[in-house]
Structures are given as structure tokens and as C-alpha cells.
Amino acid sequence: MTDINFSRGPADPDSQGAAGTSPATRAGEMRWDIIELLFFAYRDFVGDADHELEAFGFGRAHHRVMHFVYRYPGLKVADLLDVLRITKQSLGRVLKQLLDEGYIVQKTGNNDRRQRLLYATPKGEALVAKLAGLQTDRITHALRDINPEGVAAISQFLRAMIDRDDPDKVLEAIFGIGSKKPRE
Template sequence: MTDKKTGANPLFLREEELRQAIELLFFAYRDFTSEADAMLAHQGFGRAHHRVIYFVGRHPMISVSDLLLILKITKQSLSRVLSQLVRDGYIVQQQGTEDRRQRLLRLTDKGVAIERDLTEAQRQRIARAYREAGADAVAGFRAVLLGIMEPPDRSRFDRGRET
């Protein structure tokens, strides 16, 4: 029986169910990224490039420091990827208007096009899964994903402020 207070069913906390959840996440992520990985490979890019393109597209004029906070990678790792994306014409860097040391990033038209193509396959996959699962399952899935995240990042997804 489900504990009404916490909403948790102790059957879902057994070792086998927890391990199955880990495997489900692995296989879902593998399939979620497969189409994008194939598109990226044609450009000589990898998942790090995809993440940068995606988040710069979602947050035009994002600062390099804010992007580092989202991606949780080293400056050196970002620099390597970002340099290639700038050199190949997918991203433009601009100086901050208030702080000239700040580097702000935005996608070029070429960057917008690749971001749209990469995201569309993933958007369709998620839309199909959402339709098949139904609204209650989508709400539960969202709650589980938020629970997996570190607390500081959860506020990014407060209702009405989803970015």
C-alpha cells in the first residue's frame, strides 16, 4: 500500500527496482542521444559540443561563467569546445556591455540551424513518450527527474520559470 504522507511505495525502494531504474535511465539516455550523436559526428562534434550549442541556444547572450555553472565542466574543457564552435561559425562571442571582461555567447544562423535539427529529433522522442504515458506519468517523471538533480539546479525548473 502507498504511504499517503510521502507518496512513496516501499516496493519501489527495493534494490532490484532501484537497479532497474538505473538501467532504464541508461537505455533511455542512450536512445535519446543516438540521433543527435550521429548528426554531430558528421560535423566532427561530440556531446560536449551539443550541450554548448543547446544551452547557448536556450539562453542567448549567456555569459561564459553562467554556461560553466550549467555544464559543470572546467574552463579548459569549455574553451576547447567553444573555440571550435566559434571558429566553425556556430557561435559568436561578444564583450559584455557593463563588464567588458564578460564574454557573452549567442548562436549564429548556422548555429540556430544545427540546434534546431539536433533538438527536433529529441523533442519528437519526448513528445511521443509523453503522449503514450499520459499527464499523470509526465508529472511523476518530472518529479523524479527533479529529485535526481542537485538542489541548486531545481529552482531553474520552478513552474512558470522553465528554461
């Protein structure tokens, strides 16, 4: 049936050396393993939520907004734009739906009445909890046979994969700039 050549790597690995210009260009030095594991792990990780979201008529964009609004109550629209790295227009459509359908409420800022601070409603909280539950189940399973040192290494690795130049508000909170300890 499947007569694919599954020898790993290109037919002529040596042809790589001269082509690229970035520091790691020789095929032998590439972290193909981690690159591909990240692809598949993330694909299935978000797949959990994707499937559930269909029942709500929502997409990934809605999930991301709901998640961060729930997790960081009182988030401003501008902060959300920084975190999600999308444009105002893209966010606007999704946010409007979530507001209209009662998953999120806005409150005018106390200090600055131009701001619309965002909060999840109980309905919104339930959705986030449901999705996070699915993802937590997968994570818990994946961590099952890993000892505390291993878990620490995983956490350290993921943190070190994140850009730290010009972090947004949420990242500052995650990395505990203000001595706030992430729940762990």
C-alpha cells in the same frame, strides 16, 4: 547459441547485507529497474544526437555548449562552466571551434566589459533545432500513451533527481526561482 544464465540477481543475494554501508544496501531494496532503464534510455536519447553530430564533425561536448547557448542567450563563459561542470580548458577548445566555424558569436558585456556573452548564430540555431528535433521526436513518442497526470509525474520525478544544493544559473531558471514559468 546463447546459453547464458539469465536468472536475475547474484548467485548469493544474501552476501550483500553486510558489505555495504549506505542506507539502501540490501539487494531486495535496490531500484535495479529504474537504474537500468535510466542507463538505456539516456544511452539511446543522446545516441540520436551523436549520430547527427558526426556529419558536422562535432561531438557531444559541442552539442551541450550549443544547446545551452541557444537556450539561454547571453550566457557567460563562467555560467557555462557551472552548467557543464567541466574545466575552462575543456570548454575552451570546444567553444573556440564553434566560434571559428560561426555557430556562436561573442559580445562584450555592457556592464562588465570583461565578460564575453555568448549567442547562437542562425547557423548555430539550425544545428540545435535539428538535434532537439530528433530528441523531441523520441520524447513525444515515449509520452504518446501517457496521460497528463503521468507526464506531470515524469516531470516531477526528473526534477527531484537533480541536486538542488548550489544550483547554477540555468538550473535556477529551470526551477523558476524568479517566478519565470518554464515553457511547457
